[in-house]
Structure formats: structure tokens, C-alpha cells
Amino acid sequence: MKITTEQKRRALVVRIDGELDLHTSPILQERVAAAFTEYPNLRALVVVLSNVTFIDSSGLGALLACYRDLSALGKRFVLANPQAAVRRVLQMSGILNQIDVVDSEAQAVLRL
Amino acid sequence: MNRNGPVDNRMTLSFVSKPENVAFARAVVAMFAxxxxxxxxxxxxIKVAVSEAVSNAIIHGYEDQPGEVRVEAILSNGRIEVIVHDSGKGIADVAWATEPTHTSRPDERMGLGLVFIREYMDEMRVDSAPNQGTTVHMTKAPRSATARAH
Known part of the structure; x- marks a missing residue:
């Protein structure tokens, strides 16, 4: 799994390339936590899922943990552009009742 | 989940209970399937279901301590049976642990994993006892085959 980050309009955009599972999910959580610690003025996190080819409950757990940690700090959290298989897992988990999902990174950034 | 016919193919995979091996296990089973x-x-x-069962073995069976996870896959009667076994701490009350109302909490990793297995596979059974490990059996047939059978 490869993670790249970029700041846009006081949002941290995290692009994930690969699979989110028990092994890789903690890396995502660490990267997000480190970025928000280093840049406390960030107001939102956008996780771009377009190149995520696999997700399971460990990956979902990491996304939920990021969402909860940021919500506690009053920051927003948006998921962008999940592929069909990933979207189906997100839907089944019920996570979409809590977290906003949009169709593209650009749309996510515009919303913030 | 009794096997009613000849086994067409079978494979067994055994590995150390490291998170790094979850992707390896699901990829191997997917290729076999x-x-x-x-x-x-x-x-x-199938990849999600295998990932969930193997992750549960590592996290809950061995509680992140070193152990051995065994994954067996059998092709017979036009379907795949996948068996994921650990020799870890086991589950005292399997019925309670696998109950949908208990396991569908989105913040509970093990429970959500079982929800995915139940949803994505045709059958699932969990055999476990304290200190005797856990075995998850799951089967799936291609929908095209299911449609032909009806």
C-alpha cells in the first residue's frame, strides 16, 4: 500500500493506493494522526479511495477511528470515490450512515 | 457442510499469525477459487471472507502472539469450501459470539468480520472451545452454477 498526502484548502487529502487490511490499516491511522498533530490548523480529512482495490473490517475500523478522532477535534472527514467492491463493503458495514462519501476528490475539497 | 462427492482439488496453506500474511492468504485462496x-x-x-477469518485468527485467536494459522481450500461439487483454523484461545460461547445482533456492531472488528463472511459466503460455521482453537468453515458456489441448478 502506498499513501500520498497533500494539503488543499486547509484539508489534508490522503490518497491510498492498494489494499486496506489488518497489516496496512495501522499505517493509515499513523499517517493521519501524525499529519493532524504536525498541522493542527487542518480542518478536514479527505481520504481518496479510487485506487483502493480491497478493504475489509480492519480497513473500515481504521477509517472509523480516523473519523472519530477528528470529529472529537471538531474536524470534518470525507471519503472520495470508492470503487464498486469497496463501496459495497462500506454500505454493508453501516459506516455510510456516519461518514460522507462523494464521487471525486475535487467534489470533496469543494464541500469543505 | 458435509462433502457429498469426490474432491476435485485441494490445497493447504500454513503460516505464522502475522498481519503481513493476511493479504497472502486471501490472494492464494482467490487464485485457487x-x-x-x-x-x-x-x-x-471470497477474498473479504478469507481476510476476515484469518484476521480474526491472528487478533482474537492468538491475540497478536505468534501462532500458526492453517487455511485449507477444497473444490468439490462445483463449490469451494474454505477452512481457516487456529490453535489459539478459542471462544467460550460460539453461539453468542456469532449472533447477528451481537456481531453487527460496526465498531466491533470480529463481529463485523463475521457479518461479512455470512453475507459473502453461502454457508458459514464456527467450531470453537476455550483453549482449543477456532475453526471457521465457509462454502461458496458460483452464482451461475446456482442458477443452473434451479
Whole structure:
């Protein structure tokens, strides 16, 4: 799994390339936590899922943990552009009742 | 989940209970399953189910301590049976642990994993006892085969 980050309009955009599972999910959580610690003025996190080819409950757990940690700090959290298989897992988990999902990174950034 | 016919093919995989091996296990089972007429979506579903069962073995069976996880896959009667076994701490009350109302909490990793297995596979059974490990059995047939049978 490869993670790249970029700041846009006081949002941290995290692009994930690969699979989110028990092994890789903690890396995502660490990267997000480190970025928000280093840049406390960030107001939102956008996780771009377009190149995520696999997700399971460990990956979902990491996304939920990021969402909860940021919500506690009053920051927003948006998921962008999940592929069909990933979207189906997100839907089944019920996570979409809590977290906003949009169709593209650009749309996510515009919303913030 | 009794086998009613001859086994067409079988494989067994054994590995140390490290998170790094979850992707390896699901990829191997997915490649093995592709000998049947599964769609890409169905192969994705098998990958999620294997990932969940192996992750549960590592986290809950061995509680992140070193142990051995065994994954067996059998092709017979036009379907795949996947058996994921650990020799870890086991589950005292399997019925309670696998109950949908208990396991569907989105913040509970093990429970959500079982929800995915139940949803994505045709059958699932969990055998476990304290200190005797846990075995998850799951089967799936291609939907095209199911449609032909009816």
C-alpha cells in the first residue's frame, strides 16, 4: 500500500493506493494522526479511495477511528470515490450512515 | 457442510499469525477459487471472507502472539469450501459470539468480520472451545452454477 498526502484548502487529502487490511490499516491511522498533530490548523480529512482495490473490517475500523478522532477535534472527514467492491463493503458495514462519501476528490475539497 | 462427492482439488496453506500474511492468504485462496466459474465480484467476496477469518485468527485467536494459522481450500461439487483454523484461545460461547445482533456492531472488528463472511459466503460455521482453537468453515458456489441448478 502506498499513501500520498497533500494539503488543499486547509484539508489534508490522503490518497491510498492498494489494499486496506489488518497489516496496512495501522499505517493509515499513523499517517493521519501524525499529519493532524504536525498541522493542527487542518480542518478536514479527505481520504481518496479510487485506487483502493480491497478493504475489509480492519480497513473500515481504521477509517472509523480516523473519523472519530477528528470529529472529537471538531474536524470534518470525507471519503472520495470508492470503487464498486469497496463501496459495497462500506454500505454493508453501516459506516455510510456516519461518514460522507462523494464521487471525486475535487467534489470533496469543494464541500469543505 | 458435509462433502457429498469426490474432491476435485485441494490445497493447504500454513503460516505464522502475522498481519503481513493476511493479504497472502486471501490472494492464494482467490487464485485457487478461480478454477471454478466465479465472477470477479464473487472472487472479491471470497477474498473479504478469507481476510476476515484469518484476521480474526491472528487478533482474537492468538491475540497478536505468534501462532500458526492453517487455511485449507477444497473444490468439490462445483463449490469451494474454505477452512481457516487456529490453535489459539478459542471462544467460550460460539453461539453468542456469532449472533447477528451481537456481531453487527460496526465498531466491533470480529463481529463485523463475521457479518461479512455470512453475507459473502453461502454457508458459514464456527467450531470453537476455550483453549482449543477456532475453526471457521465457509462454502461458496458460483452464482451461475446456482442458477443452473434451479
Amino acid at each position: 478461480s478454477q471454478l466459474d466465479f465472477t470477479i465480484d464473487e472472487i472479491d467476496e
